[in-house]
Amino acid sequence: MQAHQEIKVSKGTARDVVKLNPDDNVVIALRDLSQGDQPIGVPAPLPGPVFRGHKIATAPIAAGESVIRYGQIIGQAKSDIAPGEHIHVQNLGMGDHQQDYAHASANVPLPEINMARTFLGFHRADGKVGTRNYIGILTTVNCSGSVARFIAEAATKSGLLDAYPNIDGVVPIVHGTGCGMSGKDEGYATLFRTLAGYAQHPNFAGILLIGLGCEVMQVADLVGGRPIRPDGALRYMTIQNEGGTRRTIERGLEELRGIAQLANQATRQPAPVSQITVGMQCGGSDGYSGITANPALGFASDLLVRHGGTTILSETSEIYGAEHLLTRRAETVEIGEKLIARVRWWEDYTERNGGEMDNNPSPGNKRGGLTTILEKSLGAVAKGGMAPLRDVYKFGEMIDKSGFVFMDSPGFDPCSVTGQVASGANLIVFTTGRGSVSGYQPTPCIKLATNSEMYARMADDMDLNCGDIVTDGVSIEAKGEELFEILIRVASGEKTKSEELGFGGVEFVPWQIGAVM
Structure with missing residues (x-):
């Protein structure tokens, strides 16, 4: 899957569906569709309504056959699926999946950007730079x-x-x-x-x-x-x-x-953007998350990395099924193996606590069109762009390398962000399709809307609309560049919507592991 895929919208009398990869056997509805509609690229009329963000079969899929989105397996059909059928929890499940990790096989360094971009930050005695004081x-x-x-x-x-x-x-x-x-x-x-x-x-x-x-x-x-x-x-x-x-x-x-x-002796002074560390999160995801906001954040992540900055991807339980896309980008085989060691820890952790790795997506995610953890994870990984994976860290472990890194955490957003802040994130970027509201003092949180409808409904909480990638044809690259400029402004003191609303008082949530005695 390419993090910066071009969004191609099939056009008939309306912008109806999008196919994300030539190998996919599904398309994604871009508006609520009615029974009898036949979007371009779908070989039969829809036998029933399909909501925006949900999947539609473009070919016959036999029971047990893989359903493909992003060019990757997102699950297996639980029954025969005809062209035009809505694909969701009623006919799609997660079967056994084997991944070819191919450690460090796609480690392609990004070209550095040597422009002297700066922000106004608070310089500390240990050489770090704060975005707030x-x-x-x-x-x-x-x-x-x-x-x-x-x-x-x-x-x-x-x-x-x-x-x-x-x-x-x-x-x-x-x-x-x-x-x-x-x-x-x-x-x-x-x-x-x-x-x-x-x-x-x-x-x-x-x-x-x-x-x-x-x-x-x-x-x-x-x-x-x-x-x-x-x-x-x-x-x-x-x-x-x-x-x-x-x-x-x-x-x-x-x-x-x-x-x-x-x-009070500290004042904002110019600092290189290489001193910015961004924790990347998604919550309340929907079928648009992997199409708009997440890949736009991925492009901005790559821009920051190319300027010498650091970005942190987390939520181990929500990259499950897509971890092979990260191991291939690992700088070394050992780094790829560190990531898989955390995945194996999670498999054991959930099993011994009576859980399962496919306890996701949440009810809200499913209403937004996401069906299996594989599908959700493939969209979530897009936040990480295409930069090489430089290292893997434990929850709250201090990040000591610049570039794109991974920090182990649960998918529970406040807990995951708590770990990223403890690891040194001085900015948080949070993508949401359903409309998450949160903030994380002392680190400002920039919230990205995946779709224009939610952005219009919750504009007081959202800092950037990425839905116009679909509605207006804005490119992922242009949206990523827009986000990159927002990062610099917020790092320099511009308040985010969550800061203006006063969030941050209840979002410190350490990860509790082990027995409560």
Whole structure:
């Protein structure tokens, strides 16, 4: 599958369907079609209505035969399918599939772009550059979450930041874990990486770390006698040692004033776009996701990589069935094998927890036209463009290479984005067809609509309409270039729709792995 495929729309009296690859035995409806309609390319009238974004057979498909979209298998017919029939959950299932991983066989470096493109960012002592200048109140455990919020609320009500115009705000980072867990297993290590990543994030000018005192995830272990932040803008305390809620709030406000004096010294200065790291997400996907917004994001991803920047693809459970497209682009065989090792981990993880890898698409995805996880994954992978895969990281693991990389995560969007932010993403781009609403402080989130109808309906939440790739014939390349310019503007301080609406207070969701005890 080519990430930057040209969209060819069959034209009759209306723009009816699109065929994405010459080898496909389906077309995708571009509008709601009625019984008796016969779009060009479909050899028989439709026996029933077909909604926009859904699949229509273009040839007879026998029971057990593969259904092909994007030139790739998306499942097998559960019964005989006649030309013109609607293909969906009633007649398409996911059978056994074998992939030829062909590690590193299609590793083609993209030509570098040596233009001196810059954005205005906040330069940190460790060499990283932030796109925002927040102060974070980070919690080790759910027991300190309310106090963290109390401190943030008190800082706002008291006007503590009024004298510090360069600070974007105070962000309490609260969650529901940190205790009732093992202190030495995979779940603990994952939470530790996540919290440490947020503590070091370049969009935070300083951190106030608060624990209760008796939890498994100890403040002392996180701090560990090492300089988490080389700028020294880290303060920490526990509620038990401070003497309770009120005293902790009072002390917390004092510490915030000290952090604010340091944070306010930072001002936006030019930085190369190579300092931008974008976490790429899709949620509430539909049949248009793999046609419009995802490949447009893929083109923008390649542009950023060519400028020396970094893009992160994630959601391991939602690349399942399309992982072979990534292993072929791996820079080395070892990198491809690292990705497959994570896929195998997920197969074991779901099996031992009574789940299955094909628990996707969601009900909303299915209403939008997606039927199997294979189909959804093929569209999701398009977000990654065509750049070589430089490495594979664990959830929340610090990204230490530029270029296109993969970070292991669930497909649950807030959790996946939490991992990407912990890994260093200073921008998030989120594509949606059904209309996801979210934001991820301290990292701004740019939301892309896959179809024009949803964009018009939810324009207050969407930053860019990619539906015009279908409705107006805009090229994927042009839309990708438009998105690239938005990335630079948002990195320089332009607010996204989710920031204007105030999102970010509940979207920090660490990945809980292991027993709750």
